Amino acid sequence: MIAPGATIGILGGGQLGRMTALAAADLGYACHVYAPEPDSPAFAVARSTCAAWDDLEALDQFARSVAVVTLEFENVPVFALERLARRVPVRPGPSVLAVTQDRLAEKEFLRTNGFPLAPYRGVDSAEGIGRALRELGGPGVLKTTRLGYDGRGQRVIGSPEEVEPALAALGTRALVLEAFVPFEREISVVTARRADGARASFPPVENRHEHHILKTTIAPAPIADALATEAMRLAEAIAERLGVVGLLAVEMFVVSGGRLLVNELAPRPHNSGHWTLDACPVSQFQQLVRAICDLPLGDPTPFAGAVMDNLLGEEVASWPELLAEPGARLHLYGKREVRPGRKMGHVTRLRPLAGALMR
């Protein structure tokens, strides 16, 4: 057990790292944030190291200063994680990231372990894409295997003539073509897992996107109890099979007939879990700290329902009205520069939850 008073290392300095550091401080931990960007928002609330991911000396010094390492940025190079892991527990570890950093490896992992997902093909040429489109029997979504997020690195392909422009736009041949799945809604589950296998899941939430960026999370998702239970079971089974220590966010599609298809995995705090800060006895960020420090996991049962809206780009200018709105919980990330679509903050509004226990 890594007791309060110890220092937690956090890789990545964005809002997820910042909120993790705040949650760790609330339990008496110190944090040390490592990130390459000088203006990282998390630097302001913890000790910080600003260095590149391939700065081995900085990585070694960082490893010596902390009791455990976690991450808020899932594209930390695996070699950097392995370097850190020589000296200190890295949670989640390099083998988890090796899978989730590569969309094709992730899908292969899911498929070979029997988890449900939409049909897909790994492709690396126009001919391959044409063949895959025919095999999948309909339109598809062409995605880069690496570094895609918030809709970057993907294109919908409905017909063969859209292949070449898409290839040019994506600028890489390391690609996956997914069958386009008409879905009823998108949901996600954030589950926590300790090294000894203990686990706890927040209930599934529904996510609504605008221009491929998460805009709104509705918690809990308005789905049948049996489907919610199945979504949590699925997330926990994936976390177990992957060997995640920390958090795993699992995005899923609900397709017709109430079936679930896994869309994406993220082994870190997730935007769709921000509502837990205001509506659960333990937030996803505190739960991460508990999981990586071998502490008892907290109770993930919400005491309220919630609607969380991201403040993207210039939307953050509405902060004075949000502060004046009774009951609106505003969270801002301390980012200096406003850019279109940039996640500047979020606001959560609670609502009564049928049958909620106040505890």
Place this chain on the structure above:
Amino acid sequence: MIAPGATIGILGGGQLGRMTALAAADLGYACHVYAPEPDSPAFAVARSTCAAWDDLEALDQFARSVAVVTLEFENVPVFALERLARRVPVRPGPSVLAVTQDRLAEKEFLRTNGFPLAPYRGVDSAEGIGRALRELGGPGVLKTTRLGYDGRGQRVIGSPEEVEPALAALGTRALVLEAFVPFEREISVVTARRADGARASFPPVENRHEHHILKTTIAPAPIADALATEAMRLAEAIAERLGVVGLLAVEMFVVSGGRLLVNELAPRPHNSGHWTLDACPVSQFQQLVRAICDLPLGDPTPFAGAVMDNLLGEEVASWPELLAEPGARLHLYGKREVRPGRKMGHVTRLRPLAGALMR
């Protein structure tokens, strides 16, 4: 209005400063903590300056680095506050602290402005104490006028022969003798006030002490609605008369017949307001940030009742059980050294509140 992104200066580096810095970060502010003690818990979550209160150069540099100054330690010397106030708004300001730092000045302020308090006499000799005891007509509590807290700097005096030993123990002649008041319970109100006079009060809470140190806060206090309203009215009137910008905590005795007597004022976040972190839409710490930055004050209406217990000294060793207790909200302050009676953390347990609105 001091907008998110600005830097808030905090004088004092204890747990109140730490929790203020965490709340400020959650609204997108940066913080700069100034404190003389190298091991100040708040240093870990903000930019920090470790310097003495009479280090004028450090004070000037600090003032240049921040948009507004507040405090978590009410005994910051008034000359230091005045020095800072030449360059930057200090909230609450030097004139407030000049009153609340001196127990006799505070009582004179309350008395001359017609606020209810127990009979008292300023005394500076054994003869004066004897005379005051006779005038007050019963036992009294002898207190130093300055730097008393958590029961330090006070002695109960029931008879003339207890005077000399008390004088020797207190080690100063700057004293106040208060009539000993049999009270039903001790309550407190934390009220927030902006520079433009806008105000908002958390409901009164009941406080229970052990060895003169706050042990338990019960929120809201189990008192009649009319008395609760009167307590909030009193706290707001005192804050208005004092010209507080920020928070004012007002400790009161409920005496027989349901009358209120003001005991003590603290123009800062207060231990009896920690429950607001877990049971109100806005915590006392965020409310302080809102008040000093001229933001709309938050809704102080609790969505749950709460019992807050301080973890004093070795009691903090119970943290593993508290983390394992469903619904117990644990907060630790990151203090390295455990000393008897030292405030190491607190735990809040919620309970349903009749008629509470979830918002």
